[in-house]
Amino acid sequence: MRAEVLQVRAFSRAVTRRFGALDEQYLGRRRPLAEARLLFEVGMHATAVRNLRARLGLDSGFLSRLLRSLERQGLLVTESARDDGRIRVARLTRAGRRELHHLNALSDALARSVLAPLSPEQARRLVAAMAEVERLLCASSITITPAQPGDQDAADCRRQYFQELGSRFPEGFRPTAAHALTLRRLEPRAGRVFVARLAGDAVGFGAVRRIAPGMGEIKHMWIAPRVRGLGVGRRLLAELERAARRMRVRVLRLDTHASLTEALGLYRSAGYRKIPRYNDNPYAQHWFEKVLVASARPGRG
Amino acid sequence: MRAEVLQVRAFSRAVTRRFGALDEQYLGRRRPLAEARLLFEVGMHATAVRNLRARLGLDSGFLSRLLRSLERQGLLVTESARDDGRIRVARLTRAGRRELHHLNALSDALARSVLAPLSPEQARRLVAAMAEVERLLCASSITITPAQPGDQDAADCRRQYFQELGSRFPEGFRPTAAHALTLRRLEPRAGRVFVARLAGDAVGFGAVRRIAPGMGEIKHMWIAPRVRGLGVGRRLLAELERAARRMRVRVLRLDTHASLTEALGLYRSAGYRKIPRYNDNPYAQHWFEKVLVASARPGRG
């Protein structure tokens, strides 16, 4: 563990030194780095100010000022969103798009300057290792937190979840009454909802509810396609189990559709055993159960 | 190439976002980041102000101010160097060392917070990939540039080179008259010296000189042990060959000692062929020659 920590530190130093310096040198020459980053983040299509704030992690006042500055430079315009007048949407002008292209070119040059001194074989290996680091850092920065009641992100996930069920079930999918009794009605007495987030975006969610004294049920486990394979499902499930324990649940059940093969694999490897049908969910073909024991390692999936 | 460039960019974004944010959050909480970095750089032993300036790349006035601030906080003291009254040396006080330990602990916590959400297998793979990226970024940031006449770094390298020869040759080593006619007397008419540098430190050097019309000789190739295996030797050799071509050299020769196995391998794989003894160097057992042709890919080793 000690060696791993030291390697992470050495890595951080090496990378921030190299890329931090280059970033300023390449991208910050023409304008403040914050403005350049904002241009990148707005990108080619209109983006809500609130999303920009979440992704860049900026203070509302500061971001507003940056927007005004870019607006004065004629690089972007802001306008109110159609469906919600409070939300403002930023969009690059033609000049802004040109500037973004320029920044992209600089950024490419920066990347090439890193690869150029290396042999083809070294460059290949560096790129492969970078892909691996990026993937795992992404996994590592995904947080799993309890949803606030009425959480918009959780509702978004639920919509996407249902949509995916519809496209994956051969027979199609329409939410039943049982599916409707969710989220809002779960919390806070009868259940808990957790949301996985990556840089401000919701990328997964899941719920646990009590269905009888000492017995709970996992519902609505869903992970966004772009973060599948990063172990988020496993972490989310562990989080739900911890929440279940805190709700004095000793036995957890769940049902699932035969076509959801990743889910089936996850449940099996997480210690869930097949049991006979315990409910009348018309979309379920498999039922599982797990007896919870005190966890030796809280905080780990 | 395009895909590689995009991967490098994605990596840079991901890493600076993650570590940049954490750096500030962990290390910058108690004091300005620049002060924290300076404490790290001074470290446990006395360090000359000029070296701090070089390593951190700071303006002289700004660094001076940072030093005064840390001095006021009782974390370090500065004093004149014994042998050169102009040079000031910074040294942590007892309180400063305590603070450094604290920063180290925070930095460790930061590293652990990256590893914590991952499964043991993921953490293992992340650390391995980070080590690879760090190694190759290090290789990529090594620059190879012509030495200025009387370059102190080149002289340093030469000293270390002779020292290493002494420890590696079974028969020991004392520079002969032929070895003495170097560096200063090479440049700029009869030869060229190149120095490899990593973040301000010289980590290798090599020379080429003309020994007859159209014929040149590689001398004094040396790479610091800590950067061996990164392809620096190959790049340096390619640089020397380019310089030779510019000097209208068509045939390059070199000699080497049988115990320098890495060098032998490098010369062979770079296209040098064994030839009979062409000089009276008492420390040489192998002689090589290469006919230079116009290079198809300048800039690559």
Place this chain on the structure above:
DNA sequence: ATGCTTCCCTGACTATAGTCAGAGAATGCG
């Protein structure tokens, strides 16, 4: 001794990156 250079320092100034409180418009909720 004299002049040149190196090294570090101070004073004065600027740019960048925020933080915080509060106001005003739009929306959601009962």
Place this chain on the structure above:
DNA sequence: CGCATTCTCTGACTATAGTCAGGGAAGCAT
């Protein structure tokens, strides 16, 4: 409708990170 909340914006302020010119002390070359 009335009230609370959300979202964005502005004004006022602070902290951080520099840049630049110039000066004094020490060393170096002759």
